Amino acid sequence: MRKKTNSAIRRWMYAMAYTAVSAVVLAGCGNGGNEPAAGDGKLTVTATTGMIADAAAEVGGEHAEVTGLMGSGVDPHLYKASQGDIKKLDNADIIFYNGLHLEGKMAEMFEKMEDKKPTVAVARDLPESALRTDPSGAHDPHIWFDVENWISATEVIRDTFIEKDPANEGDYRAQADAYIAELKKLDDYAAEQIASIPEASRVLVTAHDAFGYFGDAYGIKVMGLQGISTASEYGSKDVSALRDFLVQNQIKAVFVESSVPKKSIEAVIEGASKMGHEVAIGGELFSDALGKAGTSEGTYIGMVKHNVDTIVSALK
Structure with a gap:
């Protein structure tokens, strides 16, 4: 009984600590004016995903110190902010996030912080007609x-920098261009x-x-085992349906x-193999996160090129 009681007390203490830290964030998110951060004069920027941070x-160039919360291999759909993340958000002059519920429950935190500092969804300017459902x-x-969507996101980032730090508008515009x-x-x-x-192979x-x-955007049929969020569960029917598609279409x-x-995806491959159709893994793609820092895939442009080259190599 003592072990269970101590565990319950620890959980209660952690919950109280998290609530207290969150309250500090929401109450103390300063630097709301159009002035760069103190110290070296750089704006302190916190972004959720690697794509946004890049x-x-x-x-931002030399005028910004950018930190990304989610590193290589991190799934933003399932991500939970740590106390260290909350500190980075608290210390930021600008916060950039994707929006459209990519960051899951973190969106609630961002919405509450909007009145305290620039907290911006980079997807905000995309028209409804450009969004998939x-x-x-x-x-x-x-x-x-x-x-093309990422160009729109870049323009949102540019405009946010200019609004926060108008003295360096020329640099932000030139760097964005x-x-x-x-x-x-x-x-x-x-x-x-x-x-x-070949058109028949564009799957x-x-x-x-x-x-x-x-x-x-690029004219290729796309199929995924899970839905748009990895938080959604897939079942045996999903595996069977995708397996049958691979077999019937000789993918x-x-x-x-x-x-x-x-x-x-290995479950799908195994199922196809049992039906006499061998399917290879064409390679690893970067979907919700960039590659490791310091590599080509650790940048947005390098990541997209890697994906394109991997897809073409496997399907062509």
């Missing part, structure tokens, strides 16, 4: 897989490479439905994702 670093009507948050020029080249590259795959099968925007390759366990 874009913010490109646009699932059968339940929920918006697909994986906007970065259409590079240079980055957007590279994004436009990336958009053309993705379109040209995917078009080189991308992955663990969860993260690549819908990619499929719409030769499927892809695993860096932020999703392989066991889900």
Whole structure:
């Protein structure tokens, strides 16, 4: 009985500590004016995903110190903020997040912080017509897989920097323009490479439905075992349906994702094999997180190029 009681007390103490820290964040999120942070003069920026942190670093340049909360291989759908994350959010002059419920329950925290400091969803300016929805009507948050959408996100980041630090508007605009020029080249590259795959082979099968925007933008059919969020469960019917599709259409390759366990897609491969159809793993794609810092895949542009090249190599 004592062990259970002590455990309950510890849980209560942790809950009280988390509540207290959250209260400090909401009450003390300062730097609400149009002034850069004190000290070295750089704006302190906290971003949720690696994709957003990368874009913010490109646009902010020497005027911003950018920290991303979610590293390589992290699934944002299931992510829970730690006390260290809350401190980073508290210390930030600007917070960038994706929106469209990518960050799950963290969205509630961001909404409460909006009155205290610039807390900005980079998807905010995308029109309804540009957003994909699932059968339940929920918006697909994986906007970065259409590079044109990511240009819109970059513009939101640029405008936020200018509003917070108007003295350096010229630099923010120049840095955003240079980055957007590279994004436009990336958009053309993705379109040209995917078009080189024979039309009948343009089928991308992955663990969860993260690549819908990619499929719409570049003309490739996309199928995922899970829905747009990995928080949704998949069952035997989902495995069987995807297995049957692979067999009936003689699909030769499927892809695993860096932020999703392989066991889900391996179950589909095993099922197809039992029906006499061998399916290979075409490679690992980066879906909800970038690659490791310091690698090409650790940047947004490098990640997209890696995905495109991996898909083309396997399907062409």
